[in-house]
Amino acid sequence: MNHGGQNPNRSMVVVPGQCLSDPITQDVKPDRVPDPGTGRMTDDYWGPSKRILGDLKFLESLVQFDKDHIPVRVIKQLEEKILPDENFDPDKVKTASSAAEGLCKWVLAICKYDKVAKVIAPKREALEKAQAEFSVAMAALEIKRAQLREVEEKLSKLEAVLEENKRRYANLQAEVDENTKQLQRAEELIGGLGGERERWDTTAKSLGERYFTLTGDVLLASGVVAYLGAFTLQFRMEQTKNWVQRVAELGMICSNNFSLTEILGEAVVIRQWNIFGLPSDSFSVDNAIIIKNARRFPLMIDPQGQANKWVKNMEKANNLSIIRLTQSDYGRILENAIQFGQP
Incomplete structure (x- = not known):
């Protein structure tokens, strides 16, 4: 501190808090000295405080201070002995020492952090637990998803087999229907032919x-x-x-x-x-x-023209040539018909 070996009142207020919360001294014990006024033995943190402040790793200890694991006893002593003191105020302490002001703010911040941490810690534990449970649930979900994908693949294959069986069933049903129709027609044919038996017998006898x-x-x-x-x-x-x-x-x-x-x-x-x-x-x-x-x-003597009509219709598909003796091209038509085999 700025006062070296001096012991100002407001700086003295900061020293016990620093001693109680210092990570290196690990809850440094005060010196027992007689009170000048009463003569009784009382706690004096000035000596331990000077030893702490003289440590070369003091600032590093403040930075690396384990604020998440402050003993309950230390917080209790700070709340009972240090924080209630009206002089333990950064604005008041800075009039005595700027270094003491920083330490005062640090102690207040540590106490506030501890209070908040005690509220957050259960929630953090619950969060970690929930995250762990969530991780387990997600792992189980992935397993179920993998099982679902496997089931879906099997289902897809079974659906393909089902469609193939449906197609085969439809083909077989069509064949059954066709065979049934053929059987019905065969039965009708046999029934119809059965009625022709007598006629066939008569025809066979006649042919004989x-x-x-x-x-x-x-x-x-x-x-x-x-x-x-x-x-x-x-x-x-x-x-x-x-x-x-x-x-x-x-x-x-x-x-x-x-x-x-x-x-x-x-x-x-x-x-x-x-x-x-x-x-x-x-x-x-x-x-x-x-x-x-x-x-x-x-x-053919055909006064009614019946034979003429019959021959023309019958030979029409064979390109029948019709000629008369009075035609000028009679010979040519007759010659072509004979040559090409046309009627």
Whole structure:
């Protein structure tokens, strides 16, 4: 201090506080000296204070002072003996010594810090505890998040498998539906064919009988095509009847009710002829069969134009050429038709 060996009153007030809170002396004990007024022994901090202030590490000790672990006993002594003193005021102390003023402020600051620290310490401990719990909770949360990601990955894979199974199920269901429809159609077909059994039996029996009469029937059909094309229906019927009798006399088997349509006709072809304009009566159909199977070119007497219409419609797709003897290009058209095989 500025006063060296002197002992001013206001500086003396700061000294005990410094001795009690000094980190190096660790609660320095005062000297016991007689009180000049009463003669009783009393505490004197002046001597210990001079020793503390004379330490070369004094300022460093103030900077490194462990303010978070001040003994309760020291704070209690400061509050009971030092702080209540009215002279322990920086404004008053600075009149005696500027160094004492700084020490006074330092002691007051330490006391205030201790009070605040006692309030904050539990909160700080609670904060540290909460932070520790938070860290544990976050670690557990990360574990749960990792587990959640793993579950989500498994769920994604399972969803992919589910979609694939749904697709396969849809395909199988479509196949089942298609097979069911085919089975229904097959059952309907079998049911329909079952109703045709009687007709098939009749047809088979008829074909069996016609097998034995085939030679005679073909002979009669050949005769009709070769010789009876130019005659009327009545003459054909009479001549055919005579031929049937003659064939029987010669020992050949033929149908008793001979029909050129049944021997050489085809139902589908005849139906197509009818569509092209051929009349559906038996005489017209027989004439068409003769025209189709004859090896000679037919001469058709057609006063009603029915044969003309039928031939034109039937050969239209084959580029039929229609000519008359009076045409100037008659020869050229006929030549081209023969050359390119056109009707």
